[in-house]
Amino acid sequence: MDGRLFHRALGRRTLLKVGLAAGAVQIASPFVLRARADDMVKIGFNTPLTGTYAAVGKNEQLGAEYAVAEINAKGGIDGRQVQLLVEDSTSGDVGTAVQKARKLIERDKVNFLLGNVNSAIALAMAQVSNELKTLHIVTGGHTDAITGKSCQWNVFRVCNTTAMEANSVASTLIETSGKKWYYITPDYSFGHTLQGGLEKAAGKLGGTKVGEDLTPLGTTDFSSYLIKAQSAAPDVVIFTQQGDDGVNIMKQAVQFGLDKQLHIAGAQMELEVLEGLPPEARVGTWVFEWYFNQPNVPHVAEFVAGIRKKTGKVPTARTWFGYAAAWTCALAAAKAKSLDAMKMAKALEDFELPPEIGLMPNPAAYRAGDHQLIPTLFVGNAQANGVSDPEDLFKITKTVKGPDVAASADANGCKLVWPA
Amino acid sequence: MQPHRRSVTQLILFNVFNGLIIGAFYALMALGLSLILNLSGVINFAHGGFLALGGYFAYSLMPFTGFWGALVLAPILTACIGILVERFLIRRLYGRDPLYSLLLTFGLAFILEDATRFIWGAQSVPFQVPAVLTQPLSTSFFFLTGYRLFMVALVIVAVSGLFLVLGRTRFGKRVRAGTLDLETLSTLGVNVQLLRTLNFGFGIYLAGLAGVLAAGMLGLQPTIGASLIMPSFVAIIVGGLGSLPGTLFGGLLIGLASGLTAVFFPSATEAIIYVIMGIVLLVFPRGLLGEEGRLQ
């Protein structure tokens, strides 16, 4: 009996010692792993790789990786090679995300910070990047505050504001489907502002709100809301759910036959969501912030081919966000002829993305008043199966010029404060 | 086909029906969890992970076996994984404080989520249910979709099967006896080890089945389990530990509550189940139908 206990204890202790030794080697080796060559320019990307935003966060990363490879092939930034350092911000743990942002800036000494999909994390990161005076490009966080009341001199954003998205789709819906709208809105600030924007835009064209419901984030069963919507007999029901919530509500709406009774629409849709739906649920009128099937726009086909080669799938809007954001860093440095954050930020004001980066029918530029990129938006309808390509699940019916639909720079309360 | 207006009472009625349907689904998940908890004293935080596995197995099997084949096979596959987990991990925790099984299965849940993301990708995968199920019954009863009725039917079959097995078979009798006093059962010559393994497998089978059903209604992505695990626990607690009818009732109750809350205070539909749990526990410290069990 004693012998067996002794044997077991020895086994456990050995395991512990081996484990600790392995751990110590790991801790000692970041120098080896990261090859922190100080002659490289570093871009830090803080993006969700786990949790509910993992799919879109990963796509943003892929876009940025592709951009960095292109940048390096063209000589890098200021003659130096560029390294992309990626950290998992998690999908909702702001504390960890803030930690990673500090890590990238303070320990890894990145010259640029990119991210995040999650609006709360993007705002929190913006505070850190502002405190540590680092140029920060927000890729996919949509809350208006980022270029609105919480705008900062060092923060720029690629993806659209809710006002732009709302204004883009409103006229199409009024014309094609009707004036009575019912809103089913996810209960967080992005949802609220998007609904507000749509109400305003529809109101100007004679649209009315016949009802509304706020759904908690992460709702799995939307049946009650769908029932209520149907009972209110609207012409159009507006879904502004994103990500997993978006997949859930579409699946259930189609199972209720809602698409046969009224028109389903919304102001933001992503390819990731459409791909997650069974074909019969791919319906509705939506706004895309970027789409891969733009046959008449130069450079797009090469980009699509390149991404397809790298990942096996077509680029989504998220891929483009990451791509444009990473390239923005390189272009800012080139224009400012410096890696100083303030000089680069000034250089980016009213900066227009070159066509091979913008990849849109009209030029896209960062507005000086609030540092918001004003791109083109794509209005269209989802389609069950792609005609030319299995991934072509969206048919563009109209492209909208950003400047036509963007609210003014101070409409969202942005007051940029530059350090002395 | 123009929709027509409805009165508030009709709305409430619709939501009651729907709430019960969703409640039935919660009950299915919770029953598997309850089964494992009652006999083995194991709090299986990884139950959601197994649910996800069930859905994903069905998705992968569908091109070969069709939906109905996947419905039969996927839960069995999931149960096999469950039995492996029981054999190599859970078994070592019997007799210990339930806190340990909670933490181990917590870690297991992490691993399962990561594994599903690694194998099938982070993006939702398009899970297609046969067309015959995806139509509503009629325009006036549009809220009774074919799929939800199918779900209820399946849950009724599964739950009846469960209670039949527990009531009529030797295995079932042993499980019920074991819930009350495992030691005595062991001295009576029953292979308690095997019993626990089979019981665990049975519980995971139910989780896998719930997963296939969930995939038809929700987006199938790696986090699907995490979003459904809490209602299962709440259902068990509300109904009372140690009582399977309690769990069934608890699931229906919270589903109903959620459905009704959606009519009057929509943004609280997720929170209401916790409010109910809080209220129930304050009045009935052992849950509604709780019995003395091994966890007291």
Added chain:
Amino acid sequence: MTNAFNKSNLLVAVVALLLLTMPLWINAVGGYTALGTRVVVLALAAMALNFLLGFTGVLSFGHAAYFGLGAYGAGMTIKYIAPSTPLAILIGIVVGTLAAAIIGALIVRLRGVYFAMVTIAFGQVFFFTAFRWNSMTGGDDGLTGWHRMPIDLGFTTLDIQGDDRLFYYFVLFCFAVATGLMALILRSPFGRTLVAIRENERRARFLGIPVDQHIWLSFVISCGFVSLAGTLYALLNNFADPRALRWDQSGEFVIMAVMGGMRSFWGPLIGAAIFVVLQDYVSSLTENWQSFVGVVFILVVLFFPRGVLGIVQRKASA
């Protein structure tokens, strides 16, 4: 007996030394000061939880509620009331402790899994409130637009906002005061009674000890310290968000306590250090860090249920 006493003193001395000199050696091992600060804050939370879990034997899965209340209390104070860090901390603690006192009184009759689940219930209700009340709390976007304020001591001003290291020492100071208080309480007759309740509640009741009141008090004290940790967390991030109130945050505290060793006072500190560093480090190396962390949990539960310090203690007594 003296041997064990010396070993315990030695442990305290080593811990104190490591913590005091952290900013000096943290960069050399691939870390950064803010990481160390985070470890200390979460360690305080885990130790506060362990006051209830390890020493009173009661499992709460809802401590994040009071952690979050402390965080929001502090943040909202600076943002809406007055730009004062000490006031923020005070209000955060008061809010968290008051809530715990009220809720604790309601739930103290429950035991075991029921108690744990009802603590989750309250946590979720607070989470929901923080989420919905977005005019005040910022909702899902979180409470932004404020930051920790320099502390004016009269003879000097501590710029804890601008200076990372200074903030770390400030947090360490709060940590030391809190853990000192905790240790004092645990060593008092009240503390010993808690251990007695943990060991055998029925016997304690037979001895005439008012068990429910002791558990209530232990709950309130534990939540008071965890809300202090919450205020420090908000100050560290310059941010408060609803997720800090959710049950998975509570779960992390429990894991830290178990990993480090529930039965020992400093166990949760070790557990927090391991957990935070592990997560921070491994997630930089691979996207599959969740599996890695999951495997570590499983290994700890299966082979080191007494936690890291449990192994050390066993060696000491062997």
